[in-house]
Amino acid sequence: MTRPKIKIPKDQIDKLIEILGIAVLFFLIIFPVINYNQLPDSIPRHFDINGQPDAYGSKWLIFILPLIGIVLYIGLTILNRYPHIFNYPTKVTEENAERLYKNATKLVRILNTLTISIFAYITYITIQTGLGKQSGLGNYFFIAFLILFSAPIGFFIIKSMKSK
Numbered sequence: 001m002t003r004p005k006i007k008i009p010k011d012q013i014d015k016l017i018e019i020l021g022i023a024v025l026f027f028l029i030i031f032p033v034i035n036y037n038q039l040p041d042s043i044p045r046h047f048d049i050n051g052q053p054d055a056y057g058s059k060w061l062i063f064i065l066p067l068i069g070i071v072l073y074i075g076l077t078i079l080n081r082y083p084h085i086f087n088y089p090t091k092v093t094e095e096n097a098e099r100l101y102k103n104a105t106k107l108v109r110i111l112n113t114l115t116i117s118i119f120a121y122i123t124y125i126t127i128q129t130g131l132g133k134q135s136g137l138g139n140y141f142f143i144a145f146l147i148l149f150s151a152p153i154g155f156f157i158i159k160s161m162k163s164k
Contacts, residue, residue, distance in 0.1 A: 003084040004097040008105050017106075021073065021113035028069050028120040032062045035127045043130035047122075051137030053129060062126060069119035076112040080105050089161050100160055107156040114148055 044053035045061050083101035128134035
C-alpha cells in the first residue's frame with residue numbers, strides 16, 4: 001500500500017520557525033562577509049570536544065560553514081515538502097497520515113532551524129576567536145548540542161507513538 005500524499009498546511013508556529021530559520025540563515029551569510037577583512041590570516045577551523053580550537057587554517061575557510069548551511073537548509077526545506085517518504089514509528093494509514101505528517105514536518109522544520117543556528121553559532125564563535133574576543137565554543141557546547149537535537153526528536157517520536 002502506498003502512503004497518502006497530503007499537502008500539510010503550515011500553522012502559526014511553523015511559520016514562526018521558518019522565519020526564525022531564514023533570519024539565522026541571513027546572519028550566517030552576512031556576518032562572515034562583514035567581518036572578513038578584520039580577520040587574521042589564520043583562524044580556527046576545528047574545535048575539540050571541550051570547545052577549544054585545535055586546528056587553524058586560512059581565513060577564507062570562514063565561508064565553508066555558511067556554504068554547507070545553505071545547502072542543508074535548502075535540502076531540508078525541499079525534503080519537508082514530501083512527508084510521505086519519511087520513516088515513521090507507526091504504520092501510516094489514511095486515518096493517521098495527516099497527524100503523522102504534521103508532526104514530522106514540524107520536527108524537520110525545527111531541526112532545520114536548529115542546524116542553521118548551530119552553524120551560525122560556530123561561525124560567530126570562530127570569528128570572535130579569530131579576532132581574539134573569545135577563546136572557543138565553550139566547555140558545554142557539545143552537551144548543549146546533543147540536548148538541542150535529542151529533545152525535539154525524542155518529543156516527536158513519543159508524540160507520534162502515543163496517539164496511535
